[in-house]
Each structure stands twice: as C-alpha cells, then as structure tokens.
Amino acid sequence: MLKGEPRRILLIVIFVGLSVATLAFQTINIDFLGAQFQRLGTGPLGLRLGLDLQGGAHLVYQAIPTSEKETPTEEDMEGVRRIIETRVNAYGVTEPAIQLMGDDRIMIQLPGVTDIEEAKQLIGQTAILEFKERTCADAMCTTYTDAETGLTGERLSRSYADRHPTTGAPIVRLEFDSQGAKIFGDLTTRLVGTNNRIAIFIDENMIVAPVAQAAILGGQAFVEGRDFTFEKVRTIAIQLESGRLPIPIEVIQEQDVDATLGADAMEKSLLAGYVGIGLVVLFM
Structure with a gap:
C-alpha cells in the first residue's frame, strides 16, 4: 500500500x-x-465581469415619433441596435449587453462605465461634421459670411482619434472618400493666399476656422479644438465613424449600478x- x-x-x-x-x-x-x-x-x-459584478451604466432608450414616422419599423430598431453596438465596441467596453425591448425600446448595459453622461453622449448622439467656406470682410475676420461647401461627415471614409505630431494635442483625423477629397482639395486650393477661412463645425458648434496655408489634395485632414480631450476626440471619431442613427432616440431610464454586492460575492468566492x-x- x-x-x-x-x-x-x-x-x-x-x-x-x-x-x-x-x-x-x-x-x-x-x-x-x-x-x-x-x-x-x-x-x-x-x-470579464458583467454589470452585476463590476457595476456600470444601465440605460433604456425609446424611439422618438416624428412627423415622417410615428412608429419605428423592425428594421429601424435593428439599425439602431447595430450602430450602438458598433459605437460601444469601438469604445472598448467589455461584455456589453444591448437588447431590443418591445417595438420601440432598447436596453444597454455597460459594465465598468462610470461616467453615465459620457455613455449617453456616445450612444444617443450623432456627431454632425460640416466644412464651410468663411469669407472674411476684414483682416482679423471679425466680420464674415459662411457658405455651404457640400463637404460633411457623409463624405468620410474613416475617422479616428490621434495626437498632433508636433504638439501632442488630441485631434480627430479624417479621411474623405473620392468625392470628399475633391471638394476639400478644391476648397483649400481656392483659399490659399487669401484671408478667408475653412470653418469646421461639429453639431453646429464651430470648432476651428484655420486659413489654408497650402492645397490639401490627398483627401486627409484633422480637426483640433481648444477644449478637446482625448476622451472627447475618441467619442467624436466613433460617432462620425458609425454614422447617423436611423431614427431619433431618447433616454427614458438611466441607472448607475453599484458593484458592492457583486464585489462582496466575488471576495467570498475567492475566500472559499x-x-x-x-x-x-x-x-x-
């Protein structure tokens, strides 16, 4: 033995x-x-801990009726779900839960997300990018008129967060499709050597209005702002990249879930x- x-x-x-x-x-x-x-x-x-163990944000959205569409279709809601899923995955949230509820609601659970306002901005808003041609009436451009150029976020093929190679400041890099590259190239060529500007707007707020120092023909650009943080430019880039939501949505329920109970259960399991x-x- x-x-x-x-x-x-x-x-x-x-x-x-x-x-x-x-x-x-x-x-x-x-x-x-x-x-x-x-x-x-x-x-x-x-x-990888879920919402019950890690805590995070719990949000429920509802489709907003419009004059064009009083009730969303199944395709509308599935489109909303796919775009939200794309944004959440690009943001780096692990183990998110995104689920349709009924005909016009969608539930989102984001483990580990502590800033619920940032989560709401990421999910429910679409960044609207516009480039306008600003004609200045004086040297300091205190008086000006803005004209549409036809160049918007619809002409983007890619957007992503980055840092300025010289200053290290957070920026949103933009890559245009062929039509957008032509519009941007024509615009910068026309403005070189003048006091006129390229006014860049996001969600109807002017971010920056630089002069065109040279023609930019490669279809690439970047946007920087005084109040840009890396988290903000990442959110903007994700919103631009994922596209516009097919229907407007609004938050009807939000909750910041505490992880105290989950953490206690995990500690007891480890002790056992x-x-x-x-x-x-x-x-x-």
Missing part, C-alpha cells in the same frame, strides 16, 4: 500548486506543445477557494 503513496502525494502537490497558481495570477498565457491556455480578463481571476485549498493541504 505504501508504494502508491509518493505518487498520490505528488499528484496532490501538483493539484494544489495549479490551484494556487490559478488563484494567484490574474493573467495566464501558456503555450504548451502547440496548445494555448489563456486568461486575459482584467477582473479577479482574470474573468483559499479555504478549500488550505483544507486539502492540511489533510495531506
């Missing part, structure tokens, strides 16, 4: 060692004989694991 004892003890030691390692290390990335074992979550035990391992070691 004693011949099998060393093997049994060795197996128990290996089991206990693996259990301790599982509890001790949050991130595991092992490549053994071509087989990969990964656990890359950011929560306890490397798990440690106690279990301790008992195994004790009765070896």
